[in-house]
Amino acid sequence: MFPYLFEIGGFQVRIYSVMYLIAVLIALYFARKKSKKMGINPNHTENIVIFAFLGGILGARIYYVLFKWEYYSQFPLEIIAIWHGGLAIHGGIIGGIITAYLVGKHYGIKLFTFGDIILPFLLLGQGIGRFGNFANGEAHGVPVITPPSIIFKMQNIFPEFWHKVLNTLNLSNTPEGMSKLAEMIDKNREIIINFQGKMYELKEYVPWGISFPPKYNPPAYQEFGTLAVHPTFFYEMILNVIFASILIYFWKNDDNIGKGFITGLYLIFYGIIRFFVSFFRADDLMMWMFRAPHVASFVMIISGIIIIALKRRNI
Structure with missing residues (x-):
C-alpha cells in the first residue's frame, strides 16, 4: 500500500x-x-x-x-x-x-x-x-465476493463472470464503478447474478480481504477499485x-x-x-x-x- x-x-x-x-x-x-x-x-x-x-x-x-x-x-x-x-x-x-x-x-x-x-x-x-x-x-487476487465455485475452476471463467456482474448491475469497468459495488456490499444488499444458468450470490466469502485505496493508484485499485481482494x-x-x-x-x-x-x-x-x-x-x-x-x-x-x-x- x-x-x-x-x-x-x-x-x-x-x-x-x-x-x-x-x-x-x-x-x-x-x-x-x-x-x-x-x-x-x-x-x-x-x-x-x-x-x-x-x-x-x-x-x-x-x-x-x-x-x-x-x-x-x-x-x-x-x-x-x-x-x-x-x-x-x-x-x-x-x-x-x-x-x-x-x-x-x-x-x-x-x-x-x-x-x-x-x-x-x-x-x-x-x-x-x-x-x-x-x-x-x-x-x-480476485474480489473476496467472488463465489468459490467460480474461483476453483481449471478453466479461468472469472473474467467472463465479472463481465456478467458489471453488466447485470450496470456498473462501469472502472475503479469508480467497482467502488460503487463495494458500497453496495457494505450496505448488505443481496446481489444475485445469473451466470451460465446458475445463480450466484455476491457476498464477503472470507473476512481477510484487503482493499487498496486510490492513493498511488496501485494495479489492484485500477482493476477493482476499493473492493476487497484476496x-x-x-x-x-x-x-x-x-x-x-x-x-x-x-x-x-x-x-x-x-x-x-x-x-x-x-x-x-x-x-x-x-x-x-x-x-x-x-x-x-x-x-x-x-x-x-x-x-x-x-x-x-x-x-x-x-x-x-x-x-x-x-x-
Whole structure:
C-alpha cells in the first residue's frame, strides 16, 4: 500500500526492490557458508547466484513479453521498461536454471549441486519478495465476493463472470464503478447474478480481504477499485516460508547436497504452491482457456518427481 520507503530528487527507493535485495543477500550468505563446508569455492557459488539472479530477471521478462506479445508488438520500446511491471516467476525460474547451468559449467559445479545449495533460500526469497507485491498493490487476487465455485475452476471463467456482474448491475469497468459495488456490499444488499444458468450470490466469502485505496493508484485499485481482494501475495508468502523451512531442514544435512533431492523437492513444492495460489490470482497470464502458471506448475511438479526418482536410481 506504500510502494516506496523514501524519495530523493525524484528517485524512489521502492520496497519491492529492497525485499529482493534482502532475499539475494540471505541466499548469498547461506550459499557461501554451505559451499565452503562442501569444499566448493564460495566465490564461484556467489558468482553463479548473481548471474542466475540476472538471468532470472531476463527470463521473467521474456516469458511475460511472449505471453503479452499482442501488446508489446505494438509498443516495442515497452519491452525493456521493466519498471512498468511485467515479470513472470516461471520465466524467472527457467532463466535462472539456464544461467546457473552455463556459469556453473564454467566453474565445474554441477547444476544439481548448486540447486541443492541455493534453492531452499530461493523459495524463502520468493516469499520475502511477495511483501514487495503487497507494497505495490499488485499480484493481487480476485474480489473476496467472488463465489468459490467460480474461483476453483481449471478453466479461468472469472473474467467472463465479472463481465456478467458489471453488466447485470450496470456498473462501469472502472475503479469508480467497482467502488460503487463495494458500497453496495457494505450496505448488505443481496446481489444475485445469473451466470451460465446458475445463480450466484455476491457476498464477503472470507473476512481477510484487503482493499487498496486510490492513493498511488496501485494495479489492484485500477482493476477493482476499493473492493476487497484476496491477498494472494500473503497466501504465497506464507506457503513459501513453510515449504522453505522444510527444504532448509534437508539442506542442513550435508549428505543431501548434490543428490538432486532438494532440487526435486523445490520444483514439487513451488509447483504445488503456485498451482494453488493461481486459482485466486486476478492477473495471471493465460494459455488458451487455462492459466499459464497451472501449466508451468504441472510441468514443475512432474519434473521434480522425475528428478528424485532418477537420482534415487543413480541415473
